[in-house]
Amino acid sequence: MNVVAFFIAIIIFIVLPYIGLWKLFQKADRHGLEAIIPIYNIYVMLELSGRPRWWMLLLLVPGLNFLVILGITIDFLKCYGKFSLAEHIAGIVLQFIYLPKWGFDKDTKYLGLSATPEFREKYKKALKKSQAREWGDAIIFAVIAATMIRTLFIEAYVIPSASMESSLLIGDYLFVSKVNYGARLPMTPVAFPFAHHTMPLINTKAYWDGIELPYYRLPGLSDVKKGDVVVFNYPMDADSPYFRPVDKRENYIKRCQGTPGDTLSVVNAQVYINSKAAITPPNGEITYTVKTDGSELNPQIAEDLHLSDMQSVNNTEFITNTTEESAKALRGYSNIKSVTPRISPRGASDALNAVYPAAFANSVLTPKIPDYKWNVDNFGPIVVPKKGGTIKLDSLTYPLYARCISVYEGNKVEVKGNEIWINGKKADSYTFKLNYYFMMGDNRHNSEDSRFWGFVPEDHIVGKALFIWMSIDDNASSILHKIRWSRLFNLIH
Incomplete structure (x- = not known):
């Protein structure tokens, strides 16, 4: 404003x-x-x-x-x-x-x-x-x-994508608590009731951004903790073509892996926080290569073990996303020769080849980005920004935090040769105004998360996912099986 x-x-x-x-x-x-x-x-x-x-x-x-x-x-x-x-x-x-x-x-x-x-x-x-x-x-x-x-209290949310499988499935309906982290007061107060950012049917904006209020959050029961499943506004909606206000950006749901001040790294798909291995979600998925003796896999086995995104490589090999537990069970079948995790070694190019901050290469903020040799399975180490924390700005650190300084904290940033200018003054350090979080999907090889677009500012946090109140399987063969009865009222861990 x-x-x-x-x-x-x-x-x-x-x-x-x-x-x-x-x-x-x-x-x-x-x-x-x-x-x-x-x-x-x-x-x-x-x-x-x-x-x-x-x-x-x-x-x-x-x-x-x-x-x-x-x-x-x-x-x-x-x-x-x-x-x-x-x-x-x-x-x-x-x-x-x-x-x-x-x-x-x-x-x-x-x-x-x-x-x-x-x-x-x-x-x-x-x-x-x-x-x-x-x-x-x-x-x-x-x-x-x-x-x-x-x-102020609680809001319903539906899982739209597979990024949290098998912890959360497409079609899971959740209740999200605003009380746990403290309710965020509306920042764009003039808006149509019950519409988030777009009016249904007519596809026009459901809000007026002529008035935007400063960020303020009521006291909550706790801070965001590592391992929490969190709903937040998608930070990239700040950019073209949407340029949406903070509270009108798309809702995303991921698991918090890094909190303010943490040093986070991913080594061979294992997350480390401050050099200690983080707890891996038991229902999280990664991609496996499965080799068979040439016989077809029973479709019922694939359904029972929740083998998703199955892709045939040849007559004796296929690729699938599944949990570690399902991978162990799959190895027990007589026609399965091997089940091997597909882990990208450090320095290897990723299929998407656009992990953070390389995804922002050649932009006005980051015209030059070093080759950090990061991918989805080997990423970091990177320090999660903390309110009041100061970092040194140089050619290695600046690309990691340029978006936080400019887009999320509202500073005018310019890069002049090898010099960084903030609000018209040459800067070799910066002190953060907000806390930030590093979010990742439990489906590690099928999730667009902080490994691709960076940190989530505290003013983007919506609430904590509490429990599943309904779960609908659109791919069910009959109406009787549409509702996943076993998932109803399950707490989210």
Whole structure:
């Protein structure tokens, strides 16, 4: 957000509503200064509407406090004769227009304590709701409540790809907790309810990026830990052609392998953190070469052992993705001669040949990238950036962190020959403003993750995957087998 947009937002969301509130307080014989004192002004609104003072305690409950503020605002508007649904919506959504309008309107007067029986009896005709109004109020409340639950507590998510198999399968429906790491408050507040970044059917943007708020996260139960299965916004959506705001970038799900300050490396497909071998997910998959005696593999065996992405090499050999446990079981069949992991040795070119940071070679930020000789099975070592941590910038380190410095932390970065300039000043070091994470899919040879596009900033973290509440197999042969009953309500480890 530039300076002009920032000041416009201040005027719209703070100055104008406070001016309107000042005038409305004066109409009720309260001092206008009470309107601009945060929290205390809510207390005064309770007094003016006749609600009990203990409602202030409800403001301490995350999620519920938002609904309470809505209720207090509506009661407050009723004190001034604003009884219609349209007036309530206007007084909440367009406060910067309607609060000043009503505050300066000579015909708008304070009528009394709107929450009292006497007030309701006196204005019962105006307060009487039609059936349409009752339905409208119910729908609006349901939308607000559901939005608050999704934003602050828990949200449903579906697994769209095979990158987490066999830990998570395509068609698994999960609940993702916002409470564990602390709910991230909306950064793009003007958006269509229940649509993420694109409107269904019409394929237009489901948000307006004219207003973007700074990143803020409520206190959580814990930090992101190594081994957690995490939903986050895909960092690459910051680039062309999308240029999406942080909270409107595509949702991805991976397992956290590296946390801020860790030194991570992958050696022969084994992840090491600070020189110690990390726990390998028991249901994680890699690619194996399977040699047979020439006879065909029973399709039922392939299904039972979850052999995915099977590709025939010749009459006696095929390639498949599966778990280590399934590979061991496969070796026990008489027609199987060998089952060997397909591991790319250090320095070997990968089939995709675009691991981080080579994928960003020749860009404006990284015109020169050394040959680190990394691939998906032999990667690093690399230090995961930590908030407040300082790194030395040189030809070896700069390509690893250029994207963090420029794209995620909003600095202007230029490379002039062998010199690095940040915000117009020559720099030989940099101190990070955010924490970062290194994410990897459990299906190590079929996952687009941090090995390809780098680190995940903390402001991209959405929540922690908790459990599977439904699992649907679209490839099932019959309707009766569509639901994977054994996966329902399984906790995610």
